Amino acid sequence: MPHIDNDIKLDFKDVLLRPKRSTIKSRADVDLVREFIFRNSGQTYRGIPIMASNMDTVGTFEMAIQLSKHGVFTVIHKHYSLEAWKEFATKNPETVNNIAVSSGMAGGDLEKLESIVNAIPDLHYICLDVANGYSEYFVQFVRDVRKKFPKHVIMAGNVVTGEMVEELILSGADIIKVGIGPGSVCTTRKKTGIGYPQLSAVIECADAAHGLGGHIISDGGCTCPGDVAKAFGAGADFVMVGGMLAGHTESGGEMIERNGKKFKLFYGMSSATAMKKHAGKVAEYRASEGKSVEIEYRGDVQGTILDILGGIRSTCTYVGASKLKELSRRTTFIRVTQQLNEVFSPFTKAP
Numbered sequence: 212m213p214h215i216d217n218d219i220k221l222d223f224k225d226v227l228l229r230p231k232r233s234t235i236k237s238r239a240d241v242d243l244v245r246e247f248i249f250r251n252s253g254q255t256y257r258g259i260p261i262m263a264s265n266m267d268t269v270g271t272f273e274m275a276i277q278l279s280k281h282g283v284f285t286v287i288h289k290h291y292s293l294e295a296w297k298e299f300a301t302k303n304p305e306t307v308n309n310i311a312v313s314s315g316m317a318g319g320d321l322e323k324l325e326s327i328v329n330a331i332p333d334l335h336y337i338c339l340d341v342a343n344g345y346s347e348y349f350v351q352f353v354r355d356v357r358k359k360f361p362k363h364v365i366m367a368g369n370v371v372t373g374e375m376v377e378e379l380i381l382s383g384a385d386i387i388k389v390g391i392g393p394g395s396v397c398t399t400r401k402k403t404g405i406g407y408p409q410l411s412a413v414i415e416c417a418d419a420a421h422g423l424g425g426h427i428i429s430d431g432g433c434t435c436p437g438d439v440a441k442a443f444g445a446g447a448d449f450v451m452v453g454g455m456l457a458g459h460t461e462s463g464g465e466m467i468e469r470n471g472k473k474f475k476l477f478y479g480m481s482s483a484t485a486m487k488k489h490a491g492k493v494a495e496y497r498a499s500e501g502k503s504v505e506i507e508y509r510g511d512v513q514g515t516i517l518d519i520l521g522g523i524r525s526t527c528t529y530v531g532a533s534k535l536k537e538l539s540r541r542t543t544f545i546r547v548t549q550q551l552n553e554v555f556s557p558f559t560k561a562p
Contacts, residue, residue: 220411222393223438226544233531241524242534244282247448249385250424251357252364254335258282258309260535261439261519262428264453265289265313265338266463268477272299273461277512279309281520286338286366286451288463289313293326300331311336311366316352321359328360336364340388342399342500344370350382357383369430371407373419380425386449387425389416393432395454396479399500410445410544417446417539436522443523443535444542456515458506466508473508 235241247256263274265286272295275285287310291299300307312334314324328334339356341349344367353367367379368388376387392399392406400406409432420427429447433439433455442450456462457477464476479502509515523535530541 220408221544221546222408222410223432223434223441224550225408225546226410226441227547227550228441228444228526228530229543229545230529231531231541231543233528235528235531235533238521238524238528240533241527243520243523245448245535247426249364249426250380251383251385252335252362254362254364254385256364258284259520260284260449261516262286262449262451263456264430264451265311265340266453266457266479268462268464268475269453269456270313271461271463272303274456274459274512275306275310276303277461278516279306281513281516282309283516284309284311284449286311286313286336286340289315289320289323289340293323293330296327297330300334304333307331307333308335310334311338311364313338313340314356315339315341316349321352321356324356325359328363335362336366338366338388339384340366340368342369342391344368344379344388345375350378353379353382353384366428368428371412371416373415376416376419376425376427377423380420380423385426386428387416387420388428388430388451389413389447390430390432390451394430394479395434396477396502396504397431397500398479398502402500410441413442413445413447417448420448421446436519437526439519440523440526440538441544443538444526444530444544446539452519454506455519456512458509459512459515460510461512467505474505475508476503477506478503 243259245260259282261283263269263285265288267288267290270286270288278285312327314320365384366386367384369390371391379387389412393409413429416427426448428449428451429442430451433452439450458475467474532538532541
């Protein structure tokens with residue numbers, strides 16, 4: 212018999228954070244730097260725990276160089292060659308501590324991962340990324356990678372439920388990617404009917420991970436700095452963003468000019484565009500689970516990342532959290548039916 216879970220599950224759009232009495236004098240006094248010691252690798256992380264997604268239109272070497280200047284992390288997409296990795300690491304050694312190498316579990320992926328990690332000794336982070344983190348084959352893959360790289364920090368996902376978070380942590384992962392279907396160019400929910408509202412997924416998965424001394428990444432669903440703050444408030448240790456960082460100079464994707472305006476292509480990694488680019492076609496046994504969009508060119512990414520960091524600092528001042536570490540303890544979510552007053556669009560003329 213099918214089961215219906217009648218418990219309320221919420222997304223970022225369904226809540227606001229309640230302000231609380233604060234003794235913080237200025238947003239400038241808020242400390243966004245976090246320090247984590249990871250359960251299985253024993254490694255220590257220190258930085259601002261926002262991550263650029265490992266999409267080939269976002270997780271580029273150029274993005275990593277710029278974000279690293281602000282202490283922000285980049286998960287590099289998996290389609291760079293070993294030669295490109297060597298060249299990047301040689302020219303940008305100061306950035307290597309703020310990046311991860313990505314891998315799937317298709318044929319040849321593990322060999323390529325091993326060659327990159329062995330070639331760059333200062334690269335300590337590995338992201339094992341598949342669409343369906345519930346596969347027993349993926350769990351075994353995590354175990355195999357942990358055995359090969361006992362001292363590296365392993366991120367693994369994606370999942371959305373506590374029991375699978377626990378399984379992956381016990382199999383050797385340090386950080387679990389949480390999110391199925393919330394991304395702006397993901398169509399998994401439409402094509403498969405699978406998914407979980409992101410705020411509830413983060414709350415439940417963070418609870419499961421923290422009980423074992425593990426960590427999670429909230430991956431997807433953030434449309435503005437306020438959503439990033441909500442993810443941290445819900446208990447995420449890291450927040451991964453894609454669409455918010457797309458369309459910039461440092462982003463991947465083809466530049467398109469039309470009617471005097473510039474656009475950059477942004478697409479999901481399970482989209483027909485991505486599969487045709489990297490595999491030559493969409494395999495007959497599957498459907499495309501992503502879409503392609505054109506984003507008006509946004510210029511350099513620095514302005515966007517400063518806007519995100521400034522928004523989170525402001526969130527912390529509203530709830531009285533002097534450090535990002537304190538935000539989840541100071542968070543009370545209020546359910547709402549409307550977040551914004553949108554009577555005026557950016558181009559509406561006042562009467």
